[in-house]
Every structure is written in structure tokens, then in C-alpha cells.
Amino acid sequence: MDWKKGIIYGSFAAGALLFLTGRRPAGLVVAGVGLATLAVEHPERFEDLWKRLPEYIDKGSKLVDGAATFLEKLSQQQGGGYRNIPVAGGSRY
Numbered sequence: 001m002d003w004k005k006g007i008i009y010g011s012f013a014a015g016a017l018l019f020l021t022g023r024r025p026a027g028l029v030v031a032g033v034g035l036a037t038l039a040v041e042h043p044e045r046f047e048d049l050w051k052r053l054p055e056y057i058d059k060g061s062k063l064v065d066g067a068a069t070f071l072e073k074l075s076q077q078q079g080g081g082y083r084n085i086p087v088a089g090g091s092r093y
Contacts (some may be wrong), residue, residue, distance in 0.1 A: 004041045008034045 015031025018024075039046040 004037055005036045008041070010034070011037070 011030050015027045015029075015034065017027070017092075018030060019027030027034030
């Protein structure tokens with residue numbers, strides 16, 4: 001593995017980790033470094049990714065919609081979900 005691949009994979013992994021831990025701006029910047037390195041190193045792959053981007057966005061939005069529907073049904077079956085959880089420090093009995 002050469003150093004450019006290390007930058008690409010490392011920045012995507014670090015960007016995802018930062019994004020998932022709530023540091024979204026930093027995650028986007030770090031992932032952008034990986035994307036820019038990918039575009040310079042492999043312009044043909046970047047062009048293919050760019051052409052397929054609408055397909056990826058469509059699949060991602062369907063996944064998010066499905067997860068939201070699932071969580072909504074789950075909360076309805078549990079009788080209101082998190083709103084029925086007692087407040088911390090309150091009496092349960």
C-alpha cells in the first residue's frame with residue numbers, strides 16, 4: 001500500500017468516526033481530504049463515483065426512511081417509546 005492509499009482510507013475512516021461521534025464539521029473536512037486525494041490519484045474511479053452518486057443517494061434515503069418507519073412502529077408497539085420512561089431520580093413505585 002502506498003502513502004496515497006493510506007491517506008484515502010485513513011481519512012475516510014477518521015471522517016466516519018468523527019461524524020459518528022458528533023464532530024460533523026471535522027468529519028466532513030477529513031473525509032474531504034480523502035475525497036480530494038482519491039480524485040487526484042484515481043480520476044476514473046472518481047468519475048464513476050460521480051456518475052453513480054444519484055443512485056447512492058436514492059439508496060441511502062430509502063434506507064433512512066425504512067429505519068425511521070421501523071423505529072416509529074417499534075415505539076408505537078411499546079406504548080409511546082421513550083416518553084413513558086420514568087425521570088431519573090423519580091420514584092418508580
